[in-house]
Amino acid sequence: MEKPQPEEIQQRLARFQTDLAAHDLDGALLFQNADIFYFSGTIQSSILFIPAQGDPILMVQKGFQRVKEECPLKNIIAVNGKSHLSATLRDFGIRGVERLGLELDVLPAQLYLWLAETFPQCRFVDVSLPIRKLRMIKSLYEIEQIRRAGAVLHQGFTEIQGFIKEGVSELEIDGRLGFIARREGHMGILRMRGWNQEMTYAHVLSGDSGSVVTFLNSPHGGSGNTPAMAQGASFRQIRKNEPIGIDYGVGINGYLADQFRTFVIGELPPDLEKAHQCSKEIHQLFVREAKPGSSCPELYAMAKDFALRRGLGDSFMGHGEGQVRFIGHGLGLEIDEFPVIAPNFEGEIAEGMVIAFEPKFVFPGKGVVGMEDDYVVTSSGVERLTLTEQVLIKLKP
Amino acid sequence: MEKPQPEEIQQRLARFQTDLAAHDLDGALLFQNADIFYFSGTIQSSILFIPAQGDPILMVQKGFQRVKEECPLKNIIAVNGKSHLSATLRDFGIRGVERLGLELDVLPAQLYLWLAETFPQCRFVDVSLPIRKLRMIKSLYEIEQIRRAGAVLHQGFTEIQGFIKEGVSELEIDGRLGFIARREGHMGILRMRGWNQEMTYAHVLSGDSGSVVTFLNSPHGGSGNTPAMAQGASFRQIRKNEPIGIDYGVGINGYLADQFRTFVIGELPPDLEKAHQCSKEIHQLFVREAKPGSSCPELYAMAKDFALRRGLGDSFMGHGEGQVRFIGHGLGLEIDEFPVIAPNFEGEIAEGMVIAFEPKFVFPGKGVVGMEDDYVVTSSGVERLTLTEQVLIKLKP
Numbered sequence: 136m137e138k139p140q141p142e143e144i145q146q147r148l149a150r151f152q153t154d155l156a157a158h159d160l161d162g163a164l165l166f167q168n169a170d171i172f173y174f175s176g177t178i179q180s181s182i183l184f185i186p187a188q189g190d191p192i193l194m195v196q197k198g199f200q201r202v203k204e205e206c207p208l209k210n211i212i213a214v215n216g217k218s219h220l221s222a223t224l225r226d227f228g229i230r231g232v233e234r235l236g237l238e239l240d241v242l243p244a245q246l247y248l249w250l251a252e253t254f255p256q257c258r259f260v261d262v263s264l265p266i267r268k269l270r271m272i273k274s275l276y277e278i279e280q281i282r283r284a285g286a287v288l289h290q291g292f293t294e295i296q297g298f299i300k301e302g303v304s305e306l307e308i309d310g311r312l313g314f315i316a317r318r319e320g321h322m323g324i325l326r327m328r329g330w331n332q333e334m335t336y337a338h339v340l341s342g343d344s345g346s347v348v349t350f351l352n353s354p355h356g357g358s359g360n361t362p363a364m365a366q367g368a369s370f371r372q373i374r375k376n377e378p379i380g381i382d383y384g385v386g387i388n389g390y391l392a393d394q395f396r397t398f399v400i401g402e403l404p405p406d407l408e409k410a411h412q413c414s415k416e417i418h419q420l421f422v423r424e425a426k427p428g429s430s431c432p433e434l435y436a437m438a439k440d441f442a443l444r445r446g447l448g449d450s451f452m453g454h455g456e457g458q459v460r461f462i463g464h465g466l467g468l469e470i471d472e473f474p475v476i477a478p479n480f481e482g483e484i485a486e487g488m489v490i491a492f493e494p495k496f497v498f499p500g501k502g503v504v505g506m507e508d509d510y511v512v513t514s515s516g517v518e519r520l521t522l523t524e525q526v527l528i529k530l531k532p
Numbered sequence: 533m534e535k536p537q538p539e540e541i542q543q544r545l546a547r548f549q550t551d552l553a554a555h556d557l558d559g560a561l562l563f564q565n566a567d568i569f570y571f572s573g574t575i576q577s578s579i580l581f582i583p584a585q586g587d588p589i590l591m592v593q594k595g596f597q598r599v600k601e602e603c604p605l606k607n608i609i610a611v612n613g614k615s616h617l618s619a620t621l622r623d624f625g626i627r628g629v630e631r632l633g634l635e636l637d638v639l640p641a642q643l644y645l646w647l648a649e650t651f652p653q654c655r656f657v658d659v660s661l662p663i664r665k666l667r668m669i670k671s672l673y674e675i676e677q678i679r680r681a682g683a684v685l686h687q688g689f690t691e692i693q694g695f696i697k698e699g700v701s702e703l704e705i706d707g708r709l710g711f712i713a714r715r716e717g718h719m720g721i722l723r724m725r726g727w728n729q730e731m732t733y734a735h736v737l738s739g740d741s742g743s744v745v746t747f748l749n750s751p752h753g754g755s756g757n758t759p760a761m762a763q764g765a766s767f768r769q770i771r772k773n774e775p776i777g778i779d780y781g782v783g784i785n786g787y788l789a790d791q792f793r794t795f796v797i798g799e800l801p802p803d804l805e806k807a808h809q810c811s812k813e814i815h816q817l818f819v820r821e822a823k824p825g826s827s828c829p830e831l832y833a834m835a836k837d838f839a840l841r842r843g844l845g846d847s848f849m850g851h852g853e854g855q856v857r858f859i860g861h862g863l864g865l866e867i868d869e870f871p872v873i874a875p876n877f878e879g880e881i882a883e884g885m886v887i888a889f890e891p892k893f894v895f896p897g898k899g900v901v902g903m904e905d906d907y908v909v910t911s912s913g914v915e916r917l918t919l920t921e922q923v924l925i926k927l928k929p
Contacts, residue, residue: 138759168728178762180728180747198747198762199853205759237641243727244636244644245658261642310714317707322761323732330640331565331577335720350577350595362535362602363786363865364719365575365595389760456596468760 137388138176141207143274148174148191154265155187155236162186162229163236163262164220166246169326169468170238170266172389177205182220186229194223217246221253236262241328267328271465271473272487277390278511281466281489282520284321284385284392285509289522291315291383292396299398299530301375305339305368306360312337312383322386328469336384339368342377345503348457352471354495355380355503356457375400375532378407378502380495389468393491394521395507398528407504410496411527413445414505417462417494418525425510425517431480438462438476438494450496463492466509488512489520534785535573538604540671545571545588551662552584552633559583559626560633560659561617563643566723566865567635567663569786574602579617583626591620614643618650633659638725664725668862668870669884674787675908678863678886679917681718681789682906684782686919688712689793696795696927698772702736702765703757709734709780719783725866733781736765739774742900745854749868751892752777752900753854772798772929775808777892777900786865790888791918792904795925804901807893808924810842811902814859814891815922823913828877835859835873835891847893860889863906885909886917 151174155163165171165183172178174185179198185191192210195202199213214223224232235254237247239261251259273281291312298311313336317323325334332352340347340357349356349366360369373379379398384391397403397411417438425434439462442451453459460479465472466489474482476490484490490512495505506525510517548571552560562568562580568590569575571582576595582588589607592599596610611620621629632651634644636658648656670678688709695708710733714720722731729749737744737754746753746763757766770776776795781788794800794808814835822831836859839848849856857876862869863886871879873887881887887909892902903922907914 136755136757136759166728168730172760177759178747197749197853198745198753201745201759201762205762239641239645242641244634244639244641245660246727247641247644248636263642304715306717307715309720310711313714314707314711317710317765318701318704320703320757320767322756322758323706323764324730324761326730330643331563333565333721333723348595348598350575350593352594356595358533359719360533360717361719361785362533362574362598363569363783364721365598365602367720368714370717386760388758456594 138205139276143276144174144176144207147269148185150269151185151266152187154269155185158260158265160187160234160236160260161232165238167238167241173270173468175206175208177202182217184224192223192227194220232257234258234260236260238263238266241330267473270467272485273467273489273511277467278489278520280388280390281392281509284387284390285394285521287316287319287321287385287387288383288392288394290319292394292523296528296530299373299379299400301400301532302372304370304372305341305344306370309335309337309339309368316385320387322389325384325386325391326469327471329471332471334384334470335367337368338366338382339379340503341371341373341379342502343500344369344371345378345380346454346497346499346501348455352459354453354457354459354497373400376402378403378504380503382507384470391466391470392509392521393466393470393507394509394523395493395495395505396523396528397504397506398530400530401532403504403527404501407498407501408527410447410450411504413442413447414494414496415525417441418492418506418508421492422517425484426515427484427486427512429484431474431476431482431484432478434476435462435478447496450498452495454497454499457497462494463490465489466491484512486512486514535602536673540673541571541573541604544666545582547666548582548663549584551666552582555657555662557584557631557633557657558629562635564635564638570667570865572603572605574599579614581621589620589624591617629654631655631657633657635660635663638727664870667864669882670864670886674864675886675917677785677787678789678906681782681784681787682791682918684713684716684718684784685780685789685791687716688780689791689920693925693927696770696776696797698797698929699769701767701769702738702741703767706732706734706736706765713782717784719786722781722783722788723866724868726868729868731781731867732764734765735763735779736776737900738768738770738776739899740897741766741768742775742777743851743894743896743898745852749856751850751854751856751894770797773800775800775804775899775901779904781867788863788867789906789918790863790867790904791906791920792890792892792902793920793925794901794903795927797927798929800901800924801898804895804898805924807844807847808901810839810844811891811893812922814838815889815903815905818889819914822881824881824883824909824911826881828871828873828879828881829875831873832859832875844893847895849892851894851896854894859891860887862886863888881909883909883911
């Protein structure tokens with residue numbers, strides 16, 4: 136099984152240790168799967184202690200043999216539940232920890248309160264932002280995984296064209312995309328950091344489904360086929376001459392690619408076809424203008440201004456209550472990584488970031504059109520990682 | 533779109549309010565999707581305040597129109613983010629809240645700390661246990677949804693027999709099961725309450741894959757095809773005369789069914805076939821003995837003793853580090869509901885509980901065999917909800 140190189144994990148740890156020292160922390164205790172995988176190469180049930188200086192300790196609660204195969208760290212200890220945490224740290228001579236980093240954005244309150252009771256001398260500091268900022272810059276290895284995930288998406292978008300027909304349900308298309316993804320090696324989930332933000336592999340939204348507003352922080356939501364999930368595909372049957380918007384995600388070795396294409400059986404209404412063309416032009420503008428140092432709010436404003444000049448302000452990135460205030464987001468082990476190309480995300484893009492850029496337009500009662508592609512920021516600009524041609528995909532009735 | 537009856541939601545709320553009063557709480561603030569759905573019929577981005585007496589208030593952050601269609605509650609208020617929480621409660625004349633219930637098992641620490649700062653006069657109490665205990669007893673509506681999910685599983689287990697052939701990868705079978713599930717209306721995710729416990733729709737584990745230990749709290753884990761996911765199907769090709777264990781989950785209107793069957797192309801080695809037969813006999817024993825009032829630890833002990841007497845103690849519910857100490861779990865909106873049929877889960881089964889009962893045997897290097905089925909506890913015993921015949925499914929080479 137493939138895994139990240141030990142040197143790369145060492146570099147990630149070294150950079151995080153520099154951060155810890157800069158924040159005057161004695162170390163950090165990490166619990167969450169994606170973060171533990173990033174710093175150790177395994178997601179087996181573990182607690183990872185990263186001191187500001189010295190070797191980390193991975194305390195394994197289940198899957199010990201597997202951790203030994205997957206993880207290059209020196210100190211791997213089997214522990215019988217979290218109650219052994221302080222004894223284990225003591226055994227390693229770690230005492231007097233006073234300022235400790237935790238992932239407070241994802242750590243359940245119960246676990247936090249247990250830590251507060253177990254380490255009464257400790258002051259806990261949220262290290263989720265430093266971790267997310269560190270993870271924002273991808274290595275060549277990470278970029279390669281996202282490129283491979285993009286190749287699976289392209290396979291799916293190509294193969295599915297033979298199945299999109301009048302009368303087929305959105306759910307059947309969704310299922311086929313999932314089948315293709317798994318057959319090609321999709322790891323089976325799309326991780327998302329935001330709590331209560333749930334996802335399916337694909338959103339298949341035909342006609343008015345594309346303009347249904349839902350809880351998801353996305354310009355389109357879909358009805359789903361039950362209020363209990365309330366997003367994505369439904370039993371609605373696909374018709375001709377309406378937009379079929381497909382958002383599709385795949386993970387390879389942990390790393391996600393995320394792409395959206397618009398299909399139509401026959402022809403789109405002219406206003407929707409114009410909006411789709413505008414999405415393509417905003418992509419071209421992004422490729423022309425984005426480079427290391429470009430400000431995220433300015434990239435967002437540039438795209439929005441372009442849409443406004445085309446008279447598409449009302450449908451830009453959603454409609455009404457469903458309108459969202461971003462046009463792109465980072466991608467990596469989670470689908471909602473930094474940076475966010477948004478008015479309130481102060482910061483600049485930098486070499487090594489991977490960004491899903493998704494200018495989309497939503498027309499109430501008619502649907503969603505646009506394209507989403509993943510780009511890596513290079514030393515001089517951005518390069519597209521996803522492969523599918525940037526066109527409205529027209530199918531014969 | 534189908535939804536629970538308003539009367540049923542009112543009954544759930546009334547029961548929870550009795551609990552709140554009994555715990556001397558002024559009310560509870562709920563945030564998590566599954567809990568909010570249970571008490572309101574919607575999962576749109578909301579905060580639900582349930583006072584110990586009087587009408588609940590659903591504060592909606594996104595998806596307001598949709599909530600109005602989905603939710604029968606009287607007080608539905610649009611709020612602009614959680615910062616409006618205390619003002620909204622004040623507007624409703626709710627003051628002097630001193631003891632407030634929260635879902636501390638799932639609520640992120642950051643949100644908990646924000647609440648502690650916003651309501652400095654409040655003492656917070658974990659209400660996750662009362663909620664989970666309440667949700668443990670299912671209504672006829674809930675049981676019917678699980679039965680329907682079971683029918684989809686049966687469709688999948690039937691249809692997949694035409695695709696299980698030598699040389700086909702586990703991932704391809706997994707993908708096809710996902711396709712069938714979605715086509716038939718599976719809602720697209722399996723919710724799990726346990727933090728960091730992730731799941732795919734299916735586990736397809738052929739031969740030695742079935743004995744790979746992983747972090748998941750399950751007798752079988754599988755290798756997956758990457759350490760980043762580390763469970764379930766891999767690119768391993770299915771061979772003849774080896775067990776192919778398939779664990780399969782589906783959700784209909786929020787409610788999950790969970791079933792496991794063992795397939796073989798040709799014949800199983802005799803020791804594995806014997807163990808499979810033992811799984812069937814443990815099911816028969818369960819059906820004979822389990823009834824309202826049966827103790828969970830005793831039901832577990834009865835099954836374990838039976839396996840021990842057959843000389844199968846080493847492979848019962850996993851092998852070595854992978855052995856788990858339960859044989860069944862509750863099912864509902866989450867796949868890890870109460871009760872747990874386990875030595876350390878003090879309590880009795882009661883009418884209306886739905887239990888996935890899963891005697892399985894794991895043989896290192898050889899694989900996993902057994903069967904899992906879902907049962908509802910009736911007034912006098914248990915009744916099977918899942919439909920697939922309780923046999924080892926033999927396919928022709």
